[in-house]
Amino acid sequence: MSEVLLRRPIPYPDESLRGYLIRLAQVNHTSPRKLYKLSSLFAGVDPKSLIMTTGKADLSKLCILTNLDEQRLLDLTFFNQLGKYAHEEVEVLRHISSFGTCSMAFCQVCPLCLLEQPYHRKLWEIRSVTTCPIHHCRLISQCPECQRFISPIRRFVTYCKCMFDYRKCKITKVPEFETKLAIILNEKLFNKKGLRTLLSDEIQGLSFRHFLYLHILFCYYFYQISTSKVKVHYSEVFKPIHLHETAIETFHMFTDWPNSFYNFVNRYRKVPKNFKGMGKWMNSVCYFIKLLSI
Numbered sequence: 001m002s003e004v005l006l007r008r009p010i011p012y013p014d015e016s017l018r019g020y021l022i023r024l025a026q027v028n029h030t031s032p033r034k035l036y037k038l039s040s041l042f043a044g045v046d047p048k049s050l051i052m053t054t055g056k057a058d059l060s061k062l063c064i065l066t067n068l069d070e071q072r073l074l075d076l077t078f079f080n081q082l083g084k085y086a087h088e089e090v091e092v093l094r095h096i097s098s099f100g101t102c103s104m105a106f107c108q109v110c111p112l113c114l115l116e117q118p119y120h121r122k123l124w125e126i127r128s129v130t131t132c133p134i135h136h137c138r139l140i141s142q143c144p145e146c147q148r149f150i151s152p153i154r155r156f157v158t159y160c161k162c163m164f165d166y167r168k169c170k171i172t173k174v175p176e177f178e179t180k181l182a183i184i185l186n187e188k189l190f191n192k193k194g195l196r197t198l199l200s201d202e203i204q205g206l207s208f209r210h211f212l213y214l215h216i217l218f219c220y221y222f223y224q225i226s227t228s229k230v231k232v233h234y235s236e237v238f239k240p241i242h243l244h245e246t247a248i249e250t251f252h253m254f255t256d257w258p259n260s261f262y263n264f265v266n267r268y269r270k271v272p273k274n275f276k277g278m279g280k281w282m283n284s285v286c287y288f289i290k291l292l293s294i
């Protein structure tokens with residue numbers, strides 16, 4: 001039977017659940033893997049992702065260990081914004097799960113945020129967020145010392161397995177425009193108001209999940225056009241190595257809506273017929289836009 005852990009730090013309101021488990025393990029002198037095991041949060045041999053894009057994991061044991069109620073823990077996941085709608089919008093959520101959120105293989109951090117407060121922000125779990133809206137710099141997903149991807153079940157929030165301190169990473173500053181996508185996703189995620197006025201009413205009114213989904217669909221198109229590749233798999237578009245450029249270019253589409261969309265349709269007409277998969281892709285876009293009546 002599970003018992004309450006001796007030390008139970010209070011989660012930050014904008015912390016991610018898997019990041020919280022790293023902190024929880026650290027203060028209790030154990031490993032995140034052991035905590036996942038104690039909480040029955042394993043799927044086969046691997047820990048569950050806990051992002052909760054397509055459903056809800058059973059957190060009952062973790063509730064006992066932390067003495068926190070389920071809703072408090074769910075707030076650290078994407079259940080309320082995404083997983084809750086999995087039955088009604090299967091395709092939308094499956095797409096976001098595959099390409100919109102970080103996987104068990106990697107996650108990303110802002111070295112300057114970690115320097116201010118060492119905890120893992122929920123916003124960083126969104127794959128197309130490639131910059132920090134506070135520090136105007138790029139997020140990092142790989143250790144500059146050993147090149148390992150940053151693990152969502154690492155032993156310490158701020159250290160790599162090789163003991164490199166992520167807070168000492170070289171900072172890559174970005175122009176203000178490149179932080180706008182992160183700011184808007186942050187506002188939609190935490191129901192804040194601010195920069196949304198940058199967007200037209202139609203886009204402004206989109207929920208977090210619908211905005212994210214539409215952005216993912218267009219990322220595919222812009223990547224395919226920019227690389228002139230006839231056949232592209234979706235997973236290639238969302239590789240951290242070039243996602244930043246694609247995500248930012250795609251974001252332009254939303255700042256001048258609907259003119260940008262009309263321009264896009266005109267350009268799309270000229271796309272060579274041999275661009276395989278584009279027809280199917282266009283159908284998804286049209287279907288979705290009709291669904292939202294924008």
Ligand SMILES: [Zn+2]
Binds near residue numbers: 110114133134
């Ligand atoms: Zn930051």
Ligand SMILES: [Zn+2]
Binds near residue numbers: 144147
């Ligand atoms: Zn390393």
